[in-house]
Amino acid sequence: MENEQLLSSLLGEVKGATIHGFADVKVKNIILDSRKVLPGSLFVALRGTQVDGHQFINTATGLGATAILCEELPEIVREDITYIQVEDSAAAMGYIAAAFYGYPSKKVKLVGVTGTNGKTSVATFLFQLFRALGYRCGLLSTVQNQIEDEVIPSTHTTPDAVALNALLAQMASRNCSHVFMEVSSHSVAQHRITGLHFAGGIFTNITHDHLDFHKTFDNYIKAKKGFFDALPKSAFALVNIDDRRGNVMVQNTKARIETYSLQTLAAFKGKIISDTLAGMHMDINNQEVWFRVIGRFNAYNLLAVYGAAVLLGEKEEAVLTELSNLKSPPGRFEQFHSADHIVGIVDYAHTPDALENVLETITHLRQGNEQVVTVVGCGGNRDAEKRPKMAKIACRYSNRVILTSDNPRFEDPMDILDQMRKGVPPLDYKKTTVIEDRHEAILKAGLEAEPGDIILIAGKGHENYQDVKGVKHHFDDKEVLMEVFAKRAGN
The missing domain is CATH 3.40.1390.10 (MurE/MurF, N-terminal domain)
Structure with missing residues (x-):
């Protein structure tokens, strides 16, 4: 342009x-x-x-x-x-x-979502919701950037300031009224969002991540907090107060502070009534609603979306009606079912907290003697501290664990796996296998499963590549899972 x-x-x-x-x-x-x-x-x-x-x-x-x-x-x-x-x-x-670019962020209602987990889901749900409510919308996320139905490939959680303003200008020129974007800690620290005007900001939660870049957890928290510090008086700051750092995020903000919670009093209060593989029944601000998405982590995501929509002026009943029809974003607790009743779940969980959330959800959804098989790896050239923790969590909640390669980048995959293996408790050695080849690991998990078992393939989610020594090779967990299901069916 x-x-x-x-x-x-x-x-x-x-x-x-x-x-x-x-x-x-x-x-x-x-x-x-x-x-x-x-x-x-x-x-x-x-x-x-x-x-x-x-x-x-x-x-x-x-x-x-x-x-x-x-x-x-x-x-x-x-x-x-x-x-x-x-x-x-x-x-x-x-x-x-x-x-x-003519201050494009002032021509739309721009809402930023930050936190360790849930950013993509919340931003995508908001995009889907507001389109369903009749608005023209833009989306800036890890999975993809989107203007209405047009998908624009995404390379970073948040593009650089020039690309970002160019995209926002494009969205404004195409009459988008709302834009929903993930705001990463990198984007705050590197000033990618400096100069933007936000109508609102949402905080999901914070756990250890990106310490390869921020060096300390305090620096990571300061980066997230920096987003709220910069919000104008006209904006809202919607925070999850069940996270103990929720109040820290907004202690210096000029924006109007609003809260959401599953555990305590808040402006937007939720309670899970029931949660199954078919869906989740919740009470939100004294209204009972059934949702197609499942899991406690999604209950928080739905509360954040509901709260933001109401703060943007939408009617509560219309918001809840449309929210009940939404599906999970690609690679976020995405379910697949084989002909012989194996459940495959593909999820982006790549932090200890996210993996634990997903596995806890699966544990609560189990009906009887189903075995849980977890296939998980850790990315190279990233925070190495979380590698043994990820393996330990996988072992705690799973009947069998296969440690495998994720995006090794410029590291030796076996070095990463050796670090993961250090987190495996001695009592869990027998149920843990290391298979460097991710394709082979998923095949093994799928072909050895029994009807009714649940296979979690964690870490890559929506990604359709493996990053090896700077080259992105095509690889899609979902495609491999479909291949396994076809083999099981004899096709």
């Missing part, structure tokens, strides 16, 4: 900028990758985790960039180039990108 503007008109919200050169230069686009610079580009020199964009300023100017956003000036400052020197290029880029 080319959109030529004067540089000076983009700097209104950027604090403490020093301009070297001509401020009224025309900017045709904003570029983060120096290789993609075109004549008239504003090149942003970002300090990334792997590469420092300041190294490529000369490349960018050589390709025709007319302006450079940077924290440090290059050794040679060209007179025909405008340099905007700031304290933090990422934060400044957020404000500039918002201005460049």
Whole structure:
């Protein structure tokens, strides 16, 4: 989307900028990758985790960039180039990108969802709900970005500030009234959401995750809290107060604080009446409703969605009616049934807490002597602390466990599995198998199962690839599960 503007008109919200050169230069686009610079580009020199964009300023100017956003000036400052020197290029880029695309987040009702678990489900449920209520909507999630029925592939939980504002501008131009997005801790820390105007924020829960990036749990909490600290007075902040850090999240927010809970008094209060593989019966604010989605974790997700919809001005009865028809997002407790009555569940659970939530739900849903078989792995180049914990949790709730490869990335899969194996209690050695090949692991689980058994395939959910040494190879847990069921049926 080319959109030529004067540089000076983009700097209104950027604090403490020093301009070297001509401020009224025309900017045709904003570029983060120096290789993609075109004549008239504003090149942003970002300090990334792997590469420092300041190294490529000369490349960018050589390709025709007319302006450079940077924290440090290059050794040679060209007179025909405008340099905007700031304290933090990422934060400044957020404000500039918002201005460049005409502040699109102010043209829609933008609601952000943050927390360790439940972000995708809550954002997707809100998207589905508001479409069912008759609104045109946008979705920004881990699974996919979507404008009405058009799916736009997703590479990060939250895109960079330029891509994000471009997407929001596209949504606004197509008359979307509401946009629902996952807000990751990375996106807050890296200023990807800086400059956006939110109508509301939702907090689901917080447990250990992404410590490879944040280093400490406190830093991780601060990143999540930073989202609520930045909400305006006009917004709502809806928090799960059953999570002991729910109140911490909103202690410095200017937004209107609202709460939801299954355990204590709250503005949006729920109670599970019954929960089976067929569905869940709940009482929400003294109204009984049957839902197609199941599990205690989904009870929290539904409460968050219900609360947000009411806070956005929707009528309670209409919201509950439409919510009762919603299905789980892809790869979130997604159920499949074989001809001989084996239940396969594919779930994205890739943190100890998420895995425990899913397995606890399965435990509560068991009717009799069904065996629970869990196939689980851990991603490479990520928080290694959770690996033994994941294996221990799988053993606690399962009759059999198969530890396998997830997305090893640049690590040796067997090194990851060795770390997972350390969490297996000695009494559970016999029921635990290690199979590096994920395809083989799922086949074994499926072909050895007895009618009535429940197989959980955890960790990848909606993903249709395996990331091995930087290459994404096609791999889909659901496809392999269907292959197993076809073999069982003799097809």
